[in-house]
Amino acid sequence: MAQEGPYHHGNLRAALVIAGIDLLEEAGLPGLSLRAVAARVGVSHSAPRNHFRGLAGLLSAIAAEGFRRHAAALGDAMAEAGEDRAARAQAAAEAYVAFALASPALFTLMFSKDRLDADDAALWAARSESYDRLREAARGYASGPAASLPENLAAETYLWSLVHGFARLRLDGVLGKSERMLGRQLEVGEILPKGLFDEP
Amino acid sequence: MAQEGPYHHGNLRAALVIAGIDLLEEAGLPGLSLRAVAARVGVSHSAPRNHFRGLAGLLSAIAAEGFRRHAAALGDAMAEAGEDRAARAQAAAEAYVAFALASPALFTLMFSKDRLDADDAALWAARSESYDRLREAARGYASGPAASLPENLAAETYLWSLVHGFARLRLDGVLGKSERMLGRQLEVGEILPKGLFDEP
DNA sequence: CGGCGATGTCACCGCTGTCAACATCAAGAT
DNA sequence: ATCTTGATGTTGACAGCGGTGACATCGCCG
Numbered sequence: 001m002a003q004e005g006p007y008h009h010g011n012l013r014a015a016l017v018i019a020g021i022d023l024l025e026e027a028g029l030p031g032l033s034l035r036a037v038a039a040r041v042g043v044s045h046s047a048p049r050n051h052f053r054g055l056a057g058l059l060s061a062i063a064a065e066g067f068r069r070h071a072a073a074l075g076d077a078m079a080e081a082g083e084d085r086a087a088r089a090q091a092a093a094e095a096y097v098a099f100a101l102a103s104p105a106l107f108t109l110m111f112s113k114d115r116l117d118a119d120d121a122a123l124w125a126a127r128s129e130s131y132d133r134l135r136e137a138a139r140g141y142a143s144g145p146a147a148s149l150p151e152n153l154a155a156e157t158y159l160w161s162l163v164h165g166f167a168r169l170r171l172d173g174v175l176g177k178s179e180r181m182l183g184r185q186l187e188v189g190e191i192l193p194k195g196l197f198d199e200p
Numbered sequence: 201m202a203q204e205g206p207y208h209h210g211n212l213r214a215a216l217v218i219a220g221i222d223l224l225e226e227a228g229l230p231g232l233s234l235r236a237v238a239a240r241v242g243v244s245h246s247a248p249r250n251h252f253r254g255l256a257g258l259l260s261a262i263a264a265e266g267f268r269r270h271a272a273a274l275g276d277a278m279a280e281a282g283e284d285r286a287a288r289a290q291a292a293a294e295a296y297v298a299f300a301l302a303s304p305a306l307f308t309l310m311f312s313k314d315r316l317d318a319d320d321a322a323l324w325a326a327r328s329e330s331y332d333r334l335r336e337a338a339r340g341y342a343s344g345p346a347a348s349l350p351e352n353l354a355a356e357t358y359l360w361s362l363v364h365g366f367a368r369l370r371l372d373g374v375l376g377k378s379e380r381m382l383g384r385q386l387e388v389g390e391i392l393p394k395g396l397f398d399e400p
Numbered sequence: 401c402g403g404c405g406a407t408g409t410c411a412c413c414g415c416t417g418t419c420a421a422c423a424t425c426a427a428g429a430t
Numbered sequence: 431a432t433c434t435t436g437a438t439g440t441t442g443a444c445a446g447c448g449g450t451g452a453c454a455t456c457g458c459c460g
Contacts, residue, residue, distance in 0.1 A: 044439060161365035161375075168364060244409050245448090249408090255448065
C-alpha cells in the first residue's frame with residue numbers, strides 16, 4: 001500500500017498551513033477540519049498532530065500567516081501612498097477593508113478568539129506586526145491642540161473601530177454593496193461626544 | 201424508563217430557545233449543540249427536530265430572540281434619553297456596546313451569517329426591528345448643508361460601523377479595557393476623506 | 401369512540417477531534 | 431558497520447456531533 005511519495009513529507013507543516021488557507025477560502029471555516037487538511041496534502045488523518053497542538057494549533061498557525069499577509073498588505077499600501085500622512089492613513093484603511101473582503105474566512109478566523117490557541121507565540125508576534133501597521137497609519141492624527149499620547153491612542157482606536165466595523169458588517173451581509181461612507185460630511189463629535197466608550 | 205415528566209413537554213420550543221441562550225452565555229457558541237440543549241431541557245436529542253429545521257433553525261430562533269432584546273435595549277435607552285436627538289444617538293450607541301459586552305456569545309451569533317438560516321422569516325423581522333432602532337438613532341445627523349438621503353444613509357453606516365467595530369474589537373480581546381474614544385478631538389474627515397468605502 | 405396529526409424516542413449513519421500503539425526514517429554514537 | 435534515539439507518519443479505536451427514518455405516545459377533533 002506504499003504510494004509514490006516518500007514516507008516523510010519533508011515540509012508537512014508548511015504544506016498543511018497552505019492547504020488550510022486554500023480550504024478556508026473554498027469551503028469556509030466549517031469546511032476546515034484537521035482531516036480535510038490532511039487529506040488534501042495526501043497524508044493520514046492524524047499526521048497534523050505531530051506539528052500542531054490539535055485543531056486550535058493549526059488554526060492559530062493559519063491565523064498567524066493571515067496576520068503576516070495582512071501586515072504586508074497594509075505596509076505595501078502605505079509605502080505606495082508616499083510620504084503624506086493623510087494619504088498613508090487613507091491607503092491603510094482601504095487596504096484593511098480590501099483584505100477583509102478578499103479573504104473573508106481568513107479575516108474572520110484571525111479575530112475569532114475562542115478558536116485560536118491563546119498561548120501561541122508566533123500568533124502573538126504576527127498579530128503585533130499587523131497592529132503596528134495600523135498604529136502607524138493613525139499616528140499623529142489627533143486634531144487636538146497637542147498630539148499627546150492619549151489623543152494618539154484614541155485616533156488608533158477610532159480608525160480601527162470604524163474600519164473593522166465596516167468590514168465586518170459588509171462580510172456579515174448587513175451593509176449592501178451600495179453603502180457609502182461620506183465621512184467628510186460628518187462631524188463625528190456631534191454624533192458621539194467623548195465619554196461614550198468610557199468604562200461601564 | 202418513563203421518567204417523572206409527562207410524555208409531551210407542553211412548550212418545548214420556547215424552553216429550547218431559553219435553554220439555548222443560557223447555554224450560550226455559559227459555554228459559548230461551541231458549547232451550544234442540539235444535544236446539549238435537549239439534555240438541559242430533559243428531552244431526547246432528536247426532539248428539537250419537531251420544532252426547528254436542524255441546528256441552524258435553533259440558532260436562528262435564538263438569534264431572533266437576541267435581536268428582539270437588542271432592539272428593546274436600544275429603544276429603552278433612547279426613550280430614557282428624552283427628545284434631544286444628540287442625546288438619543290449617544291444613548292443608543294452606548295446601549296449597543298453595552299449589549300455586546302453583556303451578551304458576547306449571543307451578540308456574536310446574531311451576526312454570524314453562515315450559522316443562521318437565511319430563510320428564517322422571524323429572524324428577518326427581528327433583525328429589521330433592531331436595524332430600525334439604529335437607523336432612528338442616526339437619523340438627521342449628517343452635518344452637510346442639506347440633510348438629503350445620501351447623507352442620512354452615510355450617517356447610519358458611519359455610526360453603525362464605528363460602534364459595531366468597537367464592540368467587536370473589545371469582544372475579541374483586541375482592545376484593552378483602558379482604551380478610550382476621544383471622538384470630540386478628531387475630525388474624521390481628516391483621517392478618512394470621502395470615497396474610502398466606494399466600490400472596489 | 402376512533403382515527404389522526406403532533407410530539408417525542410430510538411437506532412443508525414457519516415463526520416469530527418483526540419488518543420494510544422505501532423511503523424518508518426534520519427542522524428549521531430559506539 | 432551497527433545500535434540507539436528522536437522525530438515523523440500510519441493505523442485503529444473512541445466519544446460526541448448533526449441528521450435521518452422508523453416507531454411510540456399523546457391529545458384533539460370529528
